[in-house]
Amino acid sequence: MTKIRSTTVCGIYHNGEVALGADGQATMDKHIAKSNVKKIRKLLDGKIVTGFAGSTADAFTLLERFEEKLNAYQSNMKRAAIELAKDWRKDQYLRKLEAMMVVANKDELLIISGTGDVLEPDNQIAAIGSGSMYAHAAALALKKHAPHLSAEEMVREALNIAADICIYTNHNLIIEKPSS
Template sequence: MTKIRSTTVLGIYHNGEVALGADGQATIDKYIAKSNVRKVRKLQDGKIVTGFAGSTADAFTLLERFEEKLAAYSNNMKRAAIELAKDWRKDQYLRKLEAMMVVANKEELLIISGTGDVLEPDHQIAAIGSGSTYAQSAALALKKHAPHLTAEEMVREALNIAADICIYTNHNLVIEKPN
């Protein structure tokens, strides 16, 4: 069975601000299935922003579980991420899910993977998905050579650069910042 796949999600913490964005393309095999998928969501009344890559159904399952963990751990994002990663690694059902998440609040940016990892990314840049290396490279250059830009401007520009290069990334961007 051919799976829906491919996306680019990028989060940047810069000058005390966080922005998280994603393109809108969903691909099945070699074909664009949809061009305006919303892969970035706000949780906890906008205090936390999440972005996902991988199977959409799997990602929504993880989003629901992450929200449950946030509620259980008094909205402590890092603790909720660690507990989700533990469950993801141990639970037979969750282990089969094919997705990754980037989560952010005003202070931190994390990558959560199905292998039980919760990563605080180097350079305060989190990128996942098929276009992630393009977006991350552009973001690193922007942080180094255009520090006057806001985190949101950097995310937008880096995702647009990725969309110019990666066939699995488009220019229909959704960018959010935590409240």
């Protein structure tokens, strides 16, 4: 069976603000299955923004579980992420899910993986998915050489650079910022 896959998600914390964005492409084997997939979601009335890469159904399962954890831990994003990662690693069903998430609030950015990792990324840049290394490299350069740009502008440019290079990433971008 052909897998639907691939995306690029990039988040940046810069000058006191956070922005998280993703492209809109879903690829099935060697073909573009859909070009306007929404891979960014807002939770808790926009206070938390999430982005996912990997299997869409698996990502939605994780998103629902993450939202449950947020409710259980009074909206404490880091604690909810750690508890989700613990469950993800221990639960036989969840362990088979093929997805990753980036989550952000107004103060921090985290990567949650299926291996039980919750990472606070170096340089306050989080990137996942097929074009993640391109977006990450572009974001590093932008933070270093264009610090006058906003986090949102950096995310947009990093994703556009990734889309210019990665065949699994397109220019249909959605970028969101968490509310206060």
